[in-house]
Amino acid sequence: MTTTVLVTAFEPFGGETVNPSQQAVSRLADGPATDGVQIRTAVLPVEFGPAVEALRSAVATHDPDLVTCAGEAGGRFGVTPERVAVNVSDAHIPDNAGRSPVDEPVVAGGPVAYFSGLPVAAIVDALRAAGIPADKSSTAGTYVCNSVFYGLMHLIATERPGLVGGFVHVPYVHEQVVDRGDQPSLSLDMITEALRITVQTSVGALAAGH
Amino acid sequence: MTTTVLVTAFEPFGGETVNPSQQAVSRLADGPATDGVQIRTAVLPVEFGPAVEALRSAVATHDPDLVTCAGEAGGRFGVTPERVAVNVSDAHIPDNAGRSPVDEPVVAGGPVAYFSGLPVAAIVDALRAAGIPADKSSTAGTYVCNSVFYGLMHLIATERPGLVGGFVHVPYVHEQVVDRGDQPSLSLDMITEALRITVQTSVGALAAGH
Amino acid sequence: MTTTVLVTAFEPFGGETVNPSQQAVSRLADGPATDGVQIRTAVLPVEFGPAVEALRSAVATHDPDLVTCAGEAGGRFGVTPERVAVNVSDAHIPDNAGRSPVDEPVVAGGPVAYFSGLPVAAIVDALRAAGIPADKSSTAGTYVCNSVFYGLMHLIATERPGLVGGFVHVPYVHEQVVDRGDQPSLSLDMITEALRITVQTSVGALAAGH
Amino acid sequence: MTTTVLVTAFEPFGGETVNPSQQAVSRLADGPATDGVQIRTAVLPVEFGPAVEALRSAVATHDPDLVTCAGEAGGRFGVTPERVAVNVSDAHIPDNAGRSPVDEPVVAGGPVAYFSGLPVAAIVDALRAAGIPADKSSTAGTYVCNSVFYGLMHLIATERPGLVGGFVHVPYVHEQVVDRGDQPSLSLDMITEALRITVQTSVGALAAGH
Numbered sequence: 001m002t003t004t005v006l007v008t009a010f011e012p013f014g015g016e017t018v019n020p021s022q023q024a025v026s027r028l029a030d031g032p033a034t035d036g037v038q039i040r041t042a043v044l045p046v047e048f049g050p051a052v053e054a055l056r057s058a059v060a061t062h063d064p065d066l067v068t069c070a071g072e073a074g075g076r077f078g079v080t081p082e083r084v085a086v087n088v089s090d091a092h093i094p095d096n097a098g099r100s101p102v103d104e105p106v107v108a109g110g111p112v113a114y115f116s117g118l119p120v121a122a123i124v125d126a127l128r129a130a131g132i133p134a135d136k137s138s139t140a141g142t143y144v145c146n147s148v149f150y151g152l153m154h155l156i157a158t159e160r161p162g163l164v165g166g167f168v169h170v171p172y173v174h175e176q177v178v179d180r181g182d183q184p185s186l187s188l189d190m191i192t193e194a195l196r197i198t199v200q201t202s203v204g205a206l207a208a209g210h
Numbered sequence: 211m212t213t214t215v216l217v218t219a220f221e222p223f224g225g226e227t228v229n230p231s232q233q234a235v236s237r238l239a240d241g242p243a244t245d246g247v248q249i250r251t252a253v254l255p256v257e258f259g260p261a262v263e264a265l266r267s268a269v270a271t272h273d274p275d276l277v278t279c280a281g282e283a284g285g286r287f288g289v290t291p292e293r294v295a296v297n298v299s300d301a302h303i304p305d306n307a308g309r310s311p312v313d314e315p316v317v318a319g320g321p322v323a324y325f326s327g328l329p330v331a332a333i334v335d336a337l338r339a340a341g342i343p344a345d346k347s348s349t350a351g352t353y354v355c356n357s358v359f360y361g362l363m364h365l366i367a368t369e370r371p372g373l374v375g376g377f378v379h380v381p382y383v384h385e386q387v388v389d390r391g392d393q394p395s396l397s398l399d400m401i402t403e404a405l406r407i408t409v410q411t412s413v414g415a416l417a418a419g420h
Numbered sequence: 421m422t423t424t425v426l427v428t429a430f431e432p433f434g435g436e437t438v439n440p441s442q443q444a445v446s447r448l449a450d451g452p453a454t455d456g457v458q459i460r461t462a463v464l465p466v467e468f469g470p471a472v473e474a475l476r477s478a479v480a481t482h483d484p485d486l487v488t489c490a491g492e493a494g495g496r497f498g499v500t501p502e503r504v505a506v507n508v509s510d511a512h513i514p515d516n517a518g519r520s521p522v523d524e525p526v527v528a529g530g531p532v533a534y535f536s537g538l539p540v541a542a543i544v545d546a547l548r549a550a551g552i553p554a555d556k557s558s559t560a561g562t563y564v565c566n567s568v569f570y571g572l573m574h575l576i577a578t579e580r581p582g583l584v585g586g587f588v589h590v591p592y593v594h595e596q597v598v599d600r601g602d603q604p605s606l607s608l609d610m611i612t613e614a615l616r617i618t619v620q621t622s623v624g625a626l627a628a629g630h
Numbered sequence: 631m632t633t634t635v636l637v638t639a640f641e642p643f644g645g646e647t648v649n650p651s652q653q654a655v656s657r658l659a660d661g662p663a664t665d666g667v668q669i670r671t672a673v674l675p676v677e678f679g680p681a682v683e684a685l686r687s688a689v690a691t692h693d694p695d696l697v698t699c700a701g702e703a704g705g706r707f708g709v710t711p712e713r714v715a716v717n718v719s720d721a722h723i724p725d726n727a728g729r730s731p732v733d734e735p736v737v738a739g740g741p742v743a744y745f746s747g748l749p750v751a752a753i754v755d756a757l758r759a760a761g762i763p764a765d766k767s768s769t770a771g772t773y774v775c776n777s778v779f780y781g782l783m784h785l786i787a788t789e790r791p792g793l794v795g796g797f798v799h800v801p802y803v804h805e806q807v808v809d810r811g812d813q814p815s816l817s818l819d820m821i822t823e824a825l826r827i828t829v830q831t832s833v834g835a836l837a838a839g840h
Contacts, residue, residue: 035459054226076224077387077393078387078388078391080356083506083508083562084372084506084508084532084533086503088504099340100543103541111531112504112531112534112535113504113506113532113533114532115508115532121523123523128388128389129279131384131385131388133387133390133395134388134389135389135391135511138559138561139558139559141558142503142558174342175341176345177287177343178341178342179344180343181343183287183289184287184394185343186397187400188399190384214824231652251835293716293718293772294716294718296743298768300743313751320776321741322714322741322744323714323716324742324782325718326744331732331733348718348771349769350767352768475646497807497810497811497813497815498807498811548808551804551805551806552804553804553807553810553811554807554808554809555809555811569817594761594762595761597707597708597763598761598762598763599765600760600763601707601708601765602707603707604707605763605814606709607817608803
């Protein structure tokens with residue numbers, strides 16, 4: 001039996017010319033297949049409304065068993081699976097369409113928050129065991145990443161009860177900070193491997209019925 | 211003609227069980243040889259007096275053309291060739307022999323400071339060109355690293371005018387921070403490659419007469 | 421008509437000998453009264469279960485109109501009203517009773533999260549207008565602070581519908597970091613003033629019916 | 631007998647509209663006089679050549695016994711007396727005249743570095759005793775601050791052997807970071823008091839013959 005996994009990434013934003021999530025998801029898709037796992041990918045725009053629409057569309061197209069959304073969290077030191085999605089959008093910088101919501105709900109009338117469906121603690125353990133700096137995160141922020149994460153969990157809660165999903169933030173990749181001197185980063189190889197481990201650990205938990 | 215390069219590292223200190231400089235120098239020595247470059251290595255104790263003695267002894271043994279000392283600078287984001295060694299030892303934590311000098315000279319009567327003999331700007335350029343986060347550093351601190359750097363430059367200034375030398379600090383390696391969540395790190399492969407580039411760039415400058 | 425405000429703080433924890441929230445709340449209580457506002461205070465233990473019990477007891481005793489819980493967030497740069505309390509306790513260090521819950525709910529069967537009842541954005545605006553570094557926070561962490569915040573919001577949701585409450589984190593006070601060199605801090609005067617402004621802004625919003 | 635102390639500050643730079651050193655020196659000059667100490671002040675331009683010229687001119691005008699230069703070091707957590715001035719200018723951003731020297735000497739043919747003439751350790755002790763976060767610094771950077779510091783020490787070494795001088799960096803003042811959320815700062819009152827203590831401790835050491 002094959003498990004179909006949709007892994008999403010984001011376009012560059014905030015003045016960056018690349019997004020490590022996009023680079024890593026592209027490599028993941030081109031990499032060696034894991035037995036019984038079919039990877040499907042989508043790159044989402046960094047725009048508050050359209051990002052969630054693109055995610056929903058990708059879910060409709062690929063009909064996955066598992067969704068892992070990945071995004072860039074510049075300034076973080078390791079890979080951080082997110083614990084909770086919150087029903088608020090509050091932009092510190094405009095999104096790629098120039099929109100800056102202030103304290104707006106992601107889904108009007110939706111619950112305050114959803115927990116991730118991914119095995120956050122097990123993913124962190126697996127990443128560290130592989131030598132990858134990692135930590136649980138308690139906030140996905142209030143920017144487009146969080147809105148996609150919330151939108152995904154709301155879709156699951158309201159329309160797709162059999163689907164499992166969650167979000168993982170990755171740090172800058174080296175090329176983004178090579179001459180900055182004051183920002184942490186990881187190699188693209190390591191971030192790609194981190195996404196592979198995240199998917200593998202999540203598929204394993206799914207198979208085990210967690 | 212062969213250029214003999216002495217590359218030194220330090221033992222672990224400050225509660226750490228490894229030192230990335232030691233790991234990387236060991237790998238560098240085991241790695242593929244560069245034509246015309248003969249690598250010699252030494253691991254120095256993290257002790258204020260004996261470290262400089264061990265360096266002097268290694269120089270006497272190997273009679274190198276170039277000396278690159280490497281040390282760990284936990285908390286830094288990239289590889290940082292040091293610009294200047296200062297004639298002061300001031301320990302924020304005891305060294306591995308339990309000694310904590312406070313505002314003592316490294317060499318009584320020595321000059322205030324020495325500039326590195328390595329091509330610091332060219333090394334940073336070469337590291338960045340190779341995709342390695344790097345920056346010039348203006349302080350090697352006042353701990354054992356700086357004392358070795360100063361001791362090396364003083365040896366060159368007073369006894370070995372034909373020798374060229376300098377110091378490079380490297381960040382934590384991933385394994386040191388994998389579960390800390392608040393410290394930057396690089397892979398051991400990248401730190402090893404950074405030392406290789408540092409040596410290569412320095413040898414090139416030496417050959418070019420800079 | 422008088423508005424009764426309960427302001428809570430925490431005991432020292434994590435190896436610290438003081439807690440800025442405790443110092444500031446003590447000063448706030450001793451300071452000049454605001455017309456129409458009666459301040460009541462309580463100091464909570466840094467223990468996962470007893471902290472919430474102590475909060476509930478203080479609410480029962482003082483029967484306040486408004487509750488502002490304050491806690492220390494070492495490493496933050498300014499005063500940060502919290503946006504959301506999450507139903508999880510996950511200790512990175514043991515609490516003062518030696519207990520370290522891992523991914524446990526604060527309230528079994530409780531909702532995933534509650535939004536703060538305080539006017540977070542207005543408080544940040546008022547703090548900045550007074551020259552105090554401040555920012556909205558999207559995570560109160562998963563330690564005792566968050567558990568008290570969640571416990572408060574759950575109490576309000578389930579038993580005290582007329583009560584309004586929330587949480588604000590304050591940074592280290594200068595005396596905690598005077599010789600550390602690598603941690604941000606504010607003066608006790610400023611932190612006290614920040615709590616006064618937080619209460620005043622919240623009382624104002626309450627009176628205005630927000 | 632009166633000790634004349636020249637305290638210098640800098641104009642704003644780097645996109646900032648204020649410079650905490652300028653604000654604090656202005657307040658220091660307006661504050662209560664210390665018996666036996668006469669304060670003279672100067673505000674230097676943030677321009678590599680003219681800054682040193684302005685300093686030399688202020689020394690010529692006021693003929694001080696002691697010179698304390700103060701400058702802004704955004705990102706530092708406390709007040710940091712500088713230990714050593716280095717003979718290099720290497721700008722990471724253009725100065726206020728648009729000039730960006732790269733690895734140039736401050737004084738062609740000058741020594742590599744000068745130690746501060748101020749009692750750095752005693753100043754740090756006095757600041758901490760007054761509750762002010764403080765630390766010794768081992769680098770004044772390679773921007774205009776360091777060039778003024780080096781220029782001062784070179785002036786003393788070559789033309790004014792009776793003069794004592796040094797440099798102290800101060801962090802951002804609160805108003806510069808009130809809405810940034812990621813930068814440390816101190817109050818203007820505290821920075822002013824820090825300069826007062828720096829001067830007082832330096833005058834005391836001068837009187838004691840250190």
